[in-house]
Amino acid sequence: xxxxxxxxxxxTSEEMEIRxxxxxxxxxxxxxxxxxxxxxxxxxxxELFTAKSGETIIEELYSFNDKGGRNLTLRPELTAPVIRFxxxxxxxxxxxxxxxxxxxxxxxDRPQKGRYREFKQAGCEIIGTDSSEAYAELIAMxxxxxxxxxxxxxxxxxxxxxxxxxxxxxxxLSKENQKYITPLIDKALFEDVYNSLIDFxxxxxxxxxxxxxxxxxxxxxxxxxxxxxxxxxxxNNFKEILGHLKESxxxxxxxxxxxxxxxxxxxxxxxxxxxxxxxxAEKQLCGGGAYELVPxxxxxxxxxxxxxxGFDRTILALxxxxxxxxxxxxxxxxxxxxxxxxxxxxxxxxxxxEKGLLVDIDLLRRGISKxxxxxxxxxxxxxxxxxxxxxxxxxxxxxxxxSGNQEIVKINKIK
Amino acid sequence: xxxxxxxxxxxTSEEMEIRxxxxxxxxxxxxxxxxxxxxxxxxxxxELFTAKSGETIIEELYSFNDKGGRNLTLRPELTAPVIRFxxxxxxxxxxxxxxxxxxxxxxxDRPQKGRYREFKQAGCEIIGTDSSEAYAELIAMxxxxxxxxxxxxxxxxxxxxxxxxxxxxxxxLSKENQKYITPLIDKALFEDVYNSLIDFxxxxxxxxxxxxxxxxxxxxxxxxxxxxxxxxxxxNNFKEILGHLKESxxxxxxxxxxxxxxxxxxxxxxxxxxxxxxxxAEKQLCGGGAYELVPxxxxxxxxxxxxxxGFDRTILALxxxxxxxxxxxxxxxxxxxxxxxxxxxxxxxxxxxEKGLLVDIDLLRRGISKxxxxxxxxxxxxxxxxxxxxxxxxxxxxxxxxSGNQEIVKINKIK
Numbered sequence: 001x002x003x004x005x006x007x008x009x010x011x012t013s014e015e016m017e018i019r020x021x022x023x024x025x026x027x028x029x030x031x032x033x034x035x036x037x038x039x040x041x042x043x044x045x046x047e048l049f050t051a052k053s054g055e056t057i058i059e060e061l062y063s064f065n066d067k068g069g070r071n072l073t074l075r076p077e078l079t080a081p082v083i084r085f086x087x088x089x090x091x092x093x094x095x096x097x098x099x100x101x102x103x104x105x106x107x108x109d110r111p112q113k114g115r116y117r118e119f120k121q122a123g124c125e126i127i128g129t130d131s132s133e134a135y136a137e138l139i140a141m142x143x144x145x146x147x148x149x150x151x152x153x154x155x156x157x158x159x160x161x162x163x164x165x166x167x168x169x170x171x172x173l174s175k176e177n178q179k180y181i182t183p184l185i186d187k188a189l190f191e192d193v194y195n196s197l198i199d200f201x202x203x204x205x206x207x208x209x210x211x212x213x214x215x216x217x218x219x220x221x222x223x224x225x226x227x228x229x230x231x232x233x234x235x236n237n238f239k240e241i242l243g244h245l246k247e248s249x250x251x252x253x254x255x256x257x258x259x260x261x262x263x264x265x266x267x268x269x270x271x272x273x274x275x276x277x278x279x280x281a282e283k284q285l286c287g288g289g290a291y292e293l294v295p296x297x298x299x300x301x302x303x304x305x306x307x308x309x310g311f312d313r314t315i316l317a318l319x320x321x322x323x324x325x326x327x328x329x330x331x332x333x334x335x336x337x338x339x340x341x342x343x344x345x346x347x348x349x350x351x352x353x354e355k356g357l358l359v360d361i362d363l364l365r366r367g368i369s370k371x372x373x374x375x376x377x378x379x380x381x382x383x384x385x386x387x388x389x390x391x392x393x394x395x396x397x398x399x400x401x402x403s404g405n406q407e408i409v410k411i412n413k414i415k
Numbered sequence: 416x417x418x419x420x421x422x423x424x425x426x427t428s429e430e431m432e433i434r435x436x437x438x439x440x441x442x443x444x445x446x447x448x449x450x451x452x453x454x455x456x457x458x459x460x461x462e463l464f465t466a467k468s469g470e471t472i473i474e475e476l477y478s479f480n481d482k483g484g485r486n487l488t489l490r491p492e493l494t495a496p497v498i499r500f501x502x503x504x505x506x507x508x509x510x511x512x513x514x515x516x517x518x519x520x521x522x523x524d525r526p527q528k529g530r531y532r533e534f535k536q537a538g539c540e541i542i543g544t545d546s547s548e549a550y551a552e553l554i555a556m557x558x559x560x561x562x563x564x565x566x567x568x569x570x571x572x573x574x575x576x577x578x579x580x581x582x583x584x585x586x587x588l589s590k591e592n593q594k595y596i597t598p599l600i601d602k603a604l605f606e607d608v609y610n611s612l613i614d615f616x617x618x619x620x621x622x623x624x625x626x627x628x629x630x631x632x633x634x635x636x637x638x639x640x641x642x643x644x645x646x647x648x649x650x651n652n653f654k655e656i657l658g659h660l661k662e663s664x665x666x667x668x669x670x671x672x673x674x675x676x677x678x679x680x681x682x683x684x685x686x687x688x689x690x691x692x693x694x695x696a697e698k699q700l701c702g703g704g705a706y707e708l709v710p711x712x713x714x715x716x717x718x719x720x721x722x723x724x725g726f727d728r729t730i731l732a733l734x735x736x737x738x739x740x741x742x743x744x745x746x747x748x749x750x751x752x753x754x755x756x757x758x759x760x761x762x763x764x765x766x767x768x769e770k771g772l773l774v775d776i777d778l779l780r781r782g783i784s785k786x787x788x789x790x791x792x793x794x795x796x797x798x799x800x801x802x803x804x805x806x807x808x809x810x811x812x813x814x815x816x817x818s819g820n821q822e823i824v825k826i827n828k829i830k
Contacts, residue, residue, distance in 0.1 A: 001712065002460060002462065002463050002713070003503060004455070004456055004459070004499070004503065005456060005460055005481075006485075008456035008457075008458070009456065010453070010454070010455050010456070010504060011453060011454040011455075012453060012504075013451035013452055016451075017451075020452070028771070031743075031773055032768035032771060032772065032773055032774060033768065033774070033775075034745055034773055034774060034775030036428035036431075036432075037428055037431040037432070037435070038426060038427060039425070039431055039434075040425050040426075041420060041423035041424065041425070041533050042423075042519055042521075042533055043420060043477075043489075044417075044419070044420060045417060045418070045420055047417065048417050062458075062481065063479070064478070066523060067523055068421070070420065072477075074457075074458075084417045085425045088416065088418060089425060089427075090427070094789055094793060095779070096778050096779065098775070099428070104457055108481060108482055118456050118457055118458075129778045129779050131778055131779060131780060133757055133761070133778060134778040134779075137776070137778065244757075244758075244761070247758050248757065248758050248761035248762065248765070249765060250765075297416065297417055298417070299416075328446075330449055342548055342663065343659075343662050346552070346659070346663035346664065347663065350664065353447035354447075356443070356447060357447065358447055358449055359447060359448070359449060360448075360449030360513070361552070363541075363544045363546055363548060363549040363552065364510070364511065364544050364546060374509055377509040378449070
C-alpha cells in the first residue's frame with residue numbers, strides 16, 4: 001500500500017465542497033472590490049525567493065534541479081511570484097492594478113494542526129497607489145472577506161513598521177539589534193524584549209518605554225516619541241487610514257498594535273493582521289501591509305501593498321464556530337425496475353441532467369431494495385422508480401427519501 | 416529581472432476568466448452525473464508512479480528528495496494519486512464511487528504549442544462497476560462535458576484493448592512483439608506496423624488482415640477474427656456499450672477505432688478518445704477507458720474506469736472555433752470630485768458592493784478627466800461622479816460609458 005507524503009492531505013468530497021464554498025466567498029468579495037484573478041506557476045526559480053528573503057529560506061523550501069540544471073523550488077508564498085509576473089509582463093497596465101489569486105504553497109515544516117507542508121492561500125496586491133484611502137480599502141476588504149466567509153469572531157490589529165523603526169532609532173537601537181528583537185516581538189515575548197534592550201545598554205527607563213509602546217494602543221503616547229518630519233508625516237497618514245476605516249468603511253473595532261512586525265523583512269509602513277482567537281497559538285488568518293519589492297525584481301519604484309489569507313485556518317476557525325456549511329444533495333436517484341427499463345431510465349436521468357439537476361442512476365442492476373439503500377447512503381433527495389406498469393401511463397413512481405412518501409408522476413412533470 | 420521557469424505560464428486576469436469559465440462548465444456537468452469532487456496533493460512518493468508505469472517514467476518527472484531523504488515527485492497525472500487515495504481511505508465507501516477532480520500535472524517535456532511543463536487536467540474515476548451502461552454513461556459524460564464547454568467540432572473514437580490483444584494472440588504475435596508495435600499503432604504508422612509484422616515472421620495475408628483491423632470500423636469483420644469465449648463475451652459487452660450510447664444517450668456519431676492503444680499500459684477492455692480535429696497533431700482532448708490499478712496499490716480487485724481531459728487544449732480548441740467567452744465587466748467606477756467627497760464616495764461604493772456589484776473607486780485623487788480615462792481602460796460599464804452640488808440633493812451623476820449619456824440619480828436609486 002502507498003501513502004500520501006507526510007504533511008500533505010487528500011480532500012474528500014465533503015471537504016472539497018467546503019473548500020469550494022469558501023473559495024467562492026473569497027473570490028466574489030475580491031471581485032466586488034474590482035480585484036481581478038491571476039495565476040502564476042507552482043514552481044519558480046530558486047533565486048526569486050533567496051533574492052527576497054535571503055539564503056536562510058532555502059532550509060524550509062522544497063527545491064530541486066530540473067534536467068537542464070536549473071535551480072527550481074515549489075513556491076513558499078505568492079507575493080514574490082506575483083511581483084515577478086508584474087515586472088515581467090504587467091507593468092504597463094493602468095494603475096492602480098488590483099490583483100487577487102489562489103494558490104498552493106509549500107514549506108518543509110513540522111506538520112501540526114493548521115500547518116501543512118502543502119497549504120492553500122488566497123491573496124492580493126494593489127500596485128501603484130499609496131493613498132491612505134487605498135490602504136484603508138485594502139484593510140477593509142481583508143476584514144470583509146473573512147466576515148463574508150461566515151466568521152463571527154475575528155480581531156483586526158493594525159501597526160506601522162516605519163514608525164516603530166523610527167522610534168527604535170530615536171532610542172539609538174542599532175539596525176542589528178532591532179533585527180535581533182524582531183522575532184521576540186513577533187512572538188509577543190515582551191519580557192525577553194525588555195531584557196535584550198537592557199543587554200544592548202539601553203537604560204531601564206527607555207527600555208521600559210520601548211517595551212510599553214509595543215503593547216500600547218494609545219496614539220497620543222506614541223506620537224510623543226516621534227521626532228523627525230518624515231515619521232510625523234507617516235504618522236498622520238497612519239491616523240488618516242484609521243479615520244477612513246471608521247468613517248468610510250464603518251470598521252472601528254480594530255486594535256492599534258505596534259508589535260506587528262510580520263515574519264518577512266520587505267514590509268514597510270502600514271501592517272495589519274487578522275486573527276481568529278478561537279484558534280489559540282495558530283490564530284492568525286490574515287497578514288499584510290505595504291511593502292517594496294518591485295525594484296528588487298528589476299522594476300521602477302512603485303508603491304505596493306497586499307495581504308495573504310490562510311485558507312485552511314479560515315476553515316478551521318469556521319469549524320470552531322460550528323458554522324453550518326451548505327451540503328449539496330443529489331436531486332434524484334433513478335432505479336430501473338428491470339433491465340428492460342434501463343433505456344427509459346437513462347432517458348429520464350439525462351433529461352433532468354440537461355436541466356442542471358444532480359442525478360444518479362443504478363449502474364449495478366442490484367434491484368429495488370439495495371438501490372434504495374444506496375440512494376439513501378449517497379444522500380439522494382428523491383428516488384425515481386421506473387417500472388413497466390407506470391411506464392404504460394408515461395409515469396414513474398417518485399419517493400421522497402425524507403418523508404418516505406411515494407407518488408405516481410407523469411414523466412414530463414418530474415422536477 | 417527574474418523570469419518564470421521555462422515551460423510554465425503566468426495567467427492574466429483575461430486568461431483566468433476563461434479558465435474559470437471552462438472549469439465551472441466541466442464541474443457542473445460532472446455534478447449533474449452525480450460525480451463528486453476530490454483533491455490529492457501536488458507531489459507524491461516517487462514509487463507510486465514507478466510502480467504503475469515502470470522506471471522509465473522517471474526521465475520525464477520532476478522528482479526530488481525532501482530533507483527526510485524521501486523520494487518525492489510532482490505528479491505527472493492524476494489517476495494513480497486518486498487510486499492511492501481510494502485504497503488508503505475511500506475503499507469502504509458505497510459503490511459505485513463517482514469521483515472527479517481538477518489538478519495541475521508536471522512533465523519534463525519539450526515545451527511546444529498545447530504542451531507545457533505544468534498543465535491542468537480535469538478527470539474522473541468510477542470505481543466498483545463494470546456494467547455496460549456504466550461504461551456508456553462514462554463515455555457519454557466525457558462527450559457531454561466537451562460539448563457543454565461550447566465546442567462544436569469534436570470526434571469520439573472507441574476501441575477495446577482486450578479484443579485487440581486477443582486477435583493479436585490468435586495470429587501468434589508474442590506479448591513482446593505486441594508491445595513493440597503498440598507505439599507505432601498509437602502514432603497511426605500503419606505501414607510501419609505492417610513491416611514489423613512481416614519482420615516478426617507473420618505471413619503477408621495475416622499481416623495485411625491485422626493492419627486492416629486497426630483501421631476498420633466494421634464490427635462484423637472484427638467479430639470474425641475472435642475465437643475464444645472470453646473475448647466473445649467482451650465483444651458482446653462492447654456492442655452493448657455502443658448500443659447504450661446510441662439508444663440511452665443519443666450519441667451515434669462515434670467511430671469504432673481499434674488503433675486506440677493509450678499511452679499507459681494499465682488499461683484493459685474499453686478505451687476511448689475524443690479529439691478536436693482543428694488542433695492538428697496535438698488534437699486529443701480526452702482519453703480514457705477501463706483499467707486495473709487497485710490491486711497494484713494494495714486493494715482488492717475492483718473494476719475501475721475513468722478519463723482525463725486536457726484543460727489547455729480544450730481552451731485552444733474553443734479559441735480555434737472563435738468561441739466568444741463571456742467578459743466580466745466592472746459595474747461602476749466611482750469618482751469623488753474633490754477630497755471632501757471621498758467619504759461619501761466610499762459609502763456609495765460599499766453599498767453597491769454589498770449588493771454583489773463589481774465596483775471600483777478612484778484611489779489616486781487624479782481628477783475627473785484622468786479618472787474617466789482609467790474607468791474606460793478597465794472596462795467600467797458606468798461611472799458615478801460624486802460632486803458637492805448633486806450631493807446636496809442626495810444625488811450623483813451617472814455616466815453610461817458606452818453611450819456617453821449622463822444623468823442625475825438619487826443615491827438610493829442607483830442600481
